[in-house]
Every structure is written in structure tokens, then in C-alpha cells.
Amino acid sequence: MSFSALGLSRPLLEAIAREQFTNPYPIQEAVIPVVLAGRDVLGMAKTGSGKTAAFVLPILEQLQQKEPRKSRFPDVLxxxxxxxxxxxxxxxxxxFSAGLPRRVKPVAVYGGVSANPQMMALHGADIVIATPGRLLDLIGQKALSLEKVTTLVLDEADKMLSMGFGDEMKELFALLPARRQNLLFSATLADEVETIRQTLLADPVVAGIPDEPENLDLIRQSAYAISPERKGPFLRYLIKSKEMKQVLVFVSSTRAADNLVVKLNKNGIQAYAMHGQKSQGARVEALKRFKAGQLTVLVATDLIARGIDIQELPFVINFELPRSPKDYIHRIGRTGRAEATGEAISLVTPEEEHHFKVILKKMKRRVSLQPTEEVNLHGY
Known part of the structure; x- marks a missing residue:
């Protein structure tokens, strides 16, 4: 199926062509016509499945039929x-909105930065993309109102709930008009998500598969048995010997991320730690450099990595193993996306071997531990 068969207008099809999108992903085929028809949607889709375009494209199409806003009453939240x-x-x-006949103004609002520029930008916004806490702050300051919202999108609802936004989301729902279109996207159908579905969605069309597993066939998995004291040098050995130009490294804590980055940079490997204690500007700039190939290594914790979406990321390394098999799948799923192959490497200490076997058993996969005693790490 082509995008032209989904009910989108010529200007949007031209925008899609400019972005070199060829054929729609399954979630896009399923969701775009339904959103255009005005139906509520429950989209079960993980990051990297094409879900963002699945709701952005039909929303832009709908906005083309509306007059631009001249106040602080957005159409889309x-x-x-x-x-x-x-x-x-x-x-x-x-x-996708560049060049459309009817100008569309999107604004993103989130914490960690000054609220004043965001308040000024909200005037005339058609689409507001927001984290719940900052949005409530701005509403309290009369910077915007949700009274005229016609479309509500909850993206990664399961993560919002797991991160403790449940009460704020309920508070925001109470401020929205009763009649509106609701689009809920989640990677899993947890009990809390099911509760929101029942209270929020009216006869929704369900698209996608709940808790859809990553396509692990596109990911080459390998693991190395390593002692704790040789872990850092062995990581540097892998990066240099495999000539890695872009690699996402996972650790379990902010402190571990900072310590690892210091050692990588001292050994001539450009690295940056991504965690919540970094300023928003620094994180955005680091991600931009990483995507552009100007930064070799991003070291991230599980939480902050949920916002990292990079097509065709070639390498992921588990410097420290995650707590659960689900987190392991989420980590290695950062690579092998959009039908591109990738490599996921785990460094496993003797203390972690049992936990690694549990992860593999849950995944129903076999990954042999390769010995590393004979690898000469002198100079790394």
C-alpha cells in the first residue's frame, strides 16, 4: 500500500515524498484512515514502529480544514x-507541516527550562506537545486553556503511568471538553492503561499488537565473560577494534554513566552521559551530535534512553545488565530498527552470569558467553 491510498491530500503527500518516506509502516496503514474518519484509536506500538507519523499526518490533514488559532486555545494536545x-x-x-497551504504552529512545553519563553510561544499554537507537570503549571498561570481541544493524543501512556504521571493525567482529562477525538498509544496494555482506555476511549479502533516483541532476528546478539576490573578496558577495546562510530552504552545509574564517560574521554573516545541531571540544552545538543555522527558514544540509563529514537543505530552495548528481561529487550531494541540490522553486545561479570541466563531463558534465546582472558588489553 502507498501513502496515496490512505486518504491524505496532495500537499501532505508531497511533504512525505520530500522526507523520502516510501511505503507506510503497518501502524501507519492501520491508524491514518481511522484518525481521518474521526474515530478514537488504541494503538499498541513501541518506539521505532512509525507511530509518530501515524498520528501526526492525519492530525495535520484535519488542521488544514480549520481556521488558524489567534489565542491560547490549541486544537490538539x-x-x-x-x-x-x-x-x-x-x-x-x-x-511534515512545512509548505502546507494552511500554516500549522506546534509548540513543545516541558520542565527543566524556563517557562517564560514557552508561555510566549503558546499564543496561536495549533498543536501543544507537553509533559504533564509543565502543562499543568502553564495552565495555572493562564498561559493556555484546554477548552477548545478537539484531539487528544497520549503517546507512550504506559511509560507516563510508570513514571508517576497518573494523577496529573487525570487532572488534565478533567480540563478537556467532553467531545473530542482520543488517540492512545502504548507499548503494553498494563492494568493502568486498560483503566484509562475504558474511561477515555469511545468505541476505539485497536491497531497493532499489545506488547509486540522486538524483531530480534535483525539484531546480532553477542556476550562476553569479563571480570569487573577488565570491563572498562574491554569496552574501549571493542569500540576501537570494531571501529564503532555510533554506539549506545547502557549502565544502571547516573553515577556509573558519569564515571564511564570520564574514562572513555580520557582514552580518546568522544562520549557523553545522558541522564536527568544534565541540562536540557546539553542533552539536546549531545543527541543532535550523536545522530549526526559527531559523537561516538552515548552512555545512558534505562529511563532517559526511552526518549532516544535513532534509525539505523548500529551498536548497543550493555555495560551493565538491566534488572528485567523486558528492559533487556527494550535496550537491544534501540538497534535493529526500521528493517536495518544492528549488533547488541553484553558484558557479563561472573556475578551476573546467572541473571543473564534468566534473561535469555525468558527471551527463549541462546547467546553463548565468549571468553576474554586471552584478549590483550594493554594500552586500553
């Missing part, structure tokens, strides 16, 4: 769990 995801969606909206 998109709620997200992280600043990174808000900025990614903002980029997608800007890419």
Missing part, C-alpha cells in the same frame, strides 16, 4: 512522558 520525546514529535510535526 499531545501528552508525552519525557522532554526528549516531546522534541522528537515537534521535529516530526515541523518536517
Amino acid at each position: 499531545i501528552l508525552v512522558p519525557t522532554r526528549e520525546l516531546a522534541l522528537q514529535i515537534l521535529d516530526v510535526v515541523r518536517q
Whole structure:
């Protein structure tokens, strides 16, 4: 199926062509016509499945039929769990709305930065992309009202709930008009998500598969048995010997991320730690450099990595194993996306071997531990 068969107008099809999108992903085929028809949607889709375009494109199409806003009453509200995801969606909206006959103004609002520029930007906004806490702050300051919202999108609802936004989301729902279109996207159908579905959605069309597993066949998995004291040098050995130009490294804590980055940079490997204690500007700039190939290594914790979406990321390394098999799948699923192959590497200490076997058993996969005693790490 082509995008032209989904009911989109010529200006949007031209925007899609400019972005070099060829054929729609399954979630886009399923969701775009339904949103255009005005139906509520429950989209079960993980990051990297093409879901952002699945709701952005029909929303832009709907806005072409409406008069531009001249006040602080947006038509569309998109709620997200992280600043990174808000900025990614903002980029997608800007890419596809460029050149459309009816100008569309998107604004992203999130915490960690000054609220004043966001308050000024909200005037005349058609689409507001927001994290719940900052949005409530801005509403309290009369910077905007949700009274005229016609479309509500909850993106990665399961993560918003797991990150403790449940009460704020309920507060925001109470401020929205009763008649509106609701689009809920989640990677899993947890009990809390099911509760929101029942209270929020009216006869929704369900698209996608709940808790859809990553396509692990596109990911080459390998693991190395390593002692704790040789872990850092062995990581540097892998990066240099495999000539890695772009690699996402996972650790379990902010402190571990900072310590690892210091050692990588001392050994001539450009690296940056992505965690909540970094300023928003620094994180955005680091992600931009990483995507452009100007930064070799991003070291991230599980939470902050949820906002990192990079097509064709070649390498993921588990410097420290995650707590659960689900987190492991989420980590290695950062690579092997959009039908591109990738490599996921785990460094496993003797203390972690049992936990690693549990992860593999849950995944129903076999990954042999390769010995590393004979690897000469002198100079690394």
C-alpha cells in the first residue's frame, strides 16, 4: 500500500515524498484512515514502529480544514512522558507541516527550562506537545486553556503511568471538553492503561499488537565473560577494534554513566552521559551530535534512553545488565530498527552470569558467553 491510498491530500503527500518516506509502516496503514474518519484509536506500538507519523499526518490533514488559532486555545494536545520525546514529535510535526497551504504552529512545553519563553510561544499554537507537570503549571498561570481541544493524543501512556504521571493525567482529562477525538498509544496494555482506555476511549479502533516483541532476528546478539576490573578496558577495546562510530552504552545509574564517560574521554573516545541531571540544552545538543555522527558514544540509563529514537543505530552495548528481561529487550531494541540490522553486545561479570541466563531463558534465546582472558588489553 502507498501513502496515496490512505486518504491524505496532495500537499501532505508531497511533504512525505520530500522526507523520502516510501511505503507506510503497518501502524501507519492501520491508524491514518481511522484518525481521518474521526474515530478514537488504541494503538499498541513501541518506539521505532512509525507511530509518530501515524498520528501526526492525519492530525495535520484535519488542521488544514480549520481556521488558524489567534489565542491560547490549541486544537490538539499531545501528552508525552519525557522532554526528549516531546522534541522528537515537534521535529516530526515541523518536517511534515512545512509548505502546507494552511500554516500549522506546534509548540513543545516541558520542565527543566524556563517557562517564560514557552508561555510566549503558546499564543496561536495549533498543536501543544507537553509533559504533564509543565502543562499543568502553564495552565495555572493562564498561559493556555484546554477548552477548545478537539484531539487528544497520549503517546507512550504506559511509560507516563510508570513514571508517576497518573494523577496529573487525570487532572488534565478533567480540563478537556467532553467531545473530542482520543488517540492512545502504548507499548503494553498494563492494568493502568486498560483503566484509562475504558474511561477515555469511545468505541476505539485497536491497531497493532499489545506488547509486540522486538524483531530480534535483525539484531546480532553477542556476550562476553569479563571480570569487573577488565570491563572498562574491554569496552574501549571493542569500540576501537570494531571501529564503532555510533554506539549506545547502557549502565544502571547516573553515577556509573558519569564515571564511564570520564574514562572513555580520557582514552580518546568522544562520549557523553545522558541522564536527568544534565541540562536540557546539553542533552539536546549531545543527541543532535550523536545522530549526526559527531559523537561516538552515548552512555545512558534505562529511563532517559526511552526518549532516544535513532534509525539505523548500529551498536548497543550493555555495560551493565538491566534488572528485567523486558528492559533487556527494550535496550537491544534501540538497534535493529526500521528493517536495518544492528549488533547488541553484553558484558557479563561472573556475578551476573546467572541473571543473564534468566534473561535469555525468558527471551527463549541462546547467546553463548565468549571468553576474554586471552584478549590483550594493554594500552586500553
